[in-house]
Amino acid sequence: MKKIFYMLMVFVCISGYCQERKGFDVDYKFPESSSLIQDKNFYLLTAIQNDKVVREILENNAVFNIIYKRQQQEIGSKIDSCKDSLSCLISIYQFNNEDLKSIKEEFQHLMKETKELQDFVKNNIRASGKYENFKNETDTELLLKAWQVCAQGMNRIMKVYGIGEAPQYAAIDSVSYDVKSKFYKGSVFMWSDMIHNKKNKANTLFFQESLDFSLSLLYMNHRDEVARYEPLEEKENKKALDHIKQINFNAFDYASILILGNGPENYQDRLSAVGKLNIQLGVLEYEAKKAPLIIVSGGHAHPFRAPYCEAIEMKKELMDIYHIPEENILIDPFARHTTTNLRNAVRMMISYQMPINKKSIVVTNVSHSDYVGNPNFNARCMEELGYLPAIILKRLNSTAIEFMPKIESLHQNPIDPLDP
Structure with missing residues (x-):
């Protein structure tokens, strides 16, 4: 030695x-x-x-x-x-x-x-x-x-x-x-x-x-994944945060559309095929004017020590391919699991003073959406987080589900130090 x-x-x-x-x-x-x-x-x-x-x-x-x-x-x-x-x-x-x-x-x-x-x-x-x-x-x-x-x-x-x-x-x-x-x-x-x-x-x-x-x-x-891109309020989320102050949320059925990531399993692709599908599914809900904001969620999760951040790449895709204005996009670049996709989005809503007494929509592919709407997902949240970050409500279609934020999402979880 x-x-x-x-x-x-x-x-x-x-x-x-x-x-x-x-x-x-x-x-x-x-x-x-x-x-x-x-x-x-x-x-x-x-x-x-x-x-x-x-x-x-x-x-x-x-x-x-x-x-x-x-x-x-x-x-x-x-x-x-x-x-x-x-x-x-x-x-x-x-x-x-x-x-x-x-x-x-x-x-x-x-x-x-x-x-x-x-x-x-x-x-x-x-x-x-x-x-x-x-x-x-x-x-x-x-x-x-x-x-x-x-x-x-x-x-x-x-x-x-x-x-x-x-x-x-x-x-x-x-x-x-x-x-x-x-x-x-x-x-x-x-x-x-x-x-x-x-x-x-x-x-x-x-x-x-x-x-x-x-x-x-x-x-x-x-x-150091949890420290990257901070402070979001002064960087990636600044334009959207400034825009939130001008939004009349009462004019929309939902506060936001949360699009879940699906990271690639190689080190070349910035987005996976299913990840790109999730984005398009979320855009369809946005273009139907169901909510004024899109939240994209996903960190440096897949593959191991991924060089690209899902949320960053999803935001680029929304802007470059679908021409969604940056002021209408919020990113959560930290989430590594479905449980924290919802939890981190709720934290952001609370921090940015969005109405948490108003429902939002979570959008993802059919298979993933079935999982989010299954009671097993709630059980996983209780096991890994100790609480439910959101109440899963009505299914709108095969890829979109309503949810209501919960204040417990503010609770820290250092057992998962990369996304606590």
Whole structure:
């Protein structure tokens, strides 16, 4: 392990990025995309970091300090002793049952005794909508469940992108490298060493090391899909967002037409044959003036680490082939599954102040449409998201179905970090 470690270090030095192992000359900062990935996956943790009072309360807490310092000591002592065992290294960063129990109990205690934390949960975490599926819980339970979601998300990232455990959709969401290769093992160990030993750490929050390590695994695997194209409001969706303010939605039967993507299974085609069909089916509904806006949904999903974004290519097709004005097209470039096609579209409607008490239409090919209208789709949403992102209503024809948005779509899902 040491041999490959130092070989890689030599390569890094030659490339101009060499730092002394135990004392970096400059503070390490994650790329801006990593900050966006963190915000979209772990709103609770970002909110804690940004709230000076709450951050200091948690940093000065005896129980959390014990967890933080023990992890620091274990990382420092085991970076070398773990040798080339990724499982050994990653286990140090993961939250075990004992830690999770201690964290839960301390949060419960603090919520009883600390008004600042109570206000933080009520006025920030609850009000954010990022944990909307827990809205019926008490403030204490909401905090505990939000933390549990974050801990599970970090642990999941480390399992999938650290040791290569298969995600739910392994064909498109897996680790980018051979986790058994010397190169990858050496890379992970060096990232761990660098993160752990960077100077002037911004805080000593009990979750910081695990959070930084999780984000580094996504970054080194090039899995930044959820941060691409942001901010949409200032880029791809700007013209449509400006136009929305002028739309009289009462003049239409539906608020929008959501066209689902169907990615190609090769690296040459920008759109698949079925994807092009979906677009034409959606255009037919649009030309019938059923809604003032088209939403196209699909990310860099198919094939594995796809170079093209379905929604971007669908928008181009709508404009170039069907001459739909850009101001009438919204894109969701993040969705990787049918569940999040609907969820992300609803999130956009809420964010862009479109009427969510008005029905929309979801359009796709016959086979896919049958699936969306089947009770099995609702069951899949409950299993993967924990809620229904929309209520599926009446079928208009073989390829179009009405749906009503649900506010629960705002809820984050870091178990799927590429589209949370």
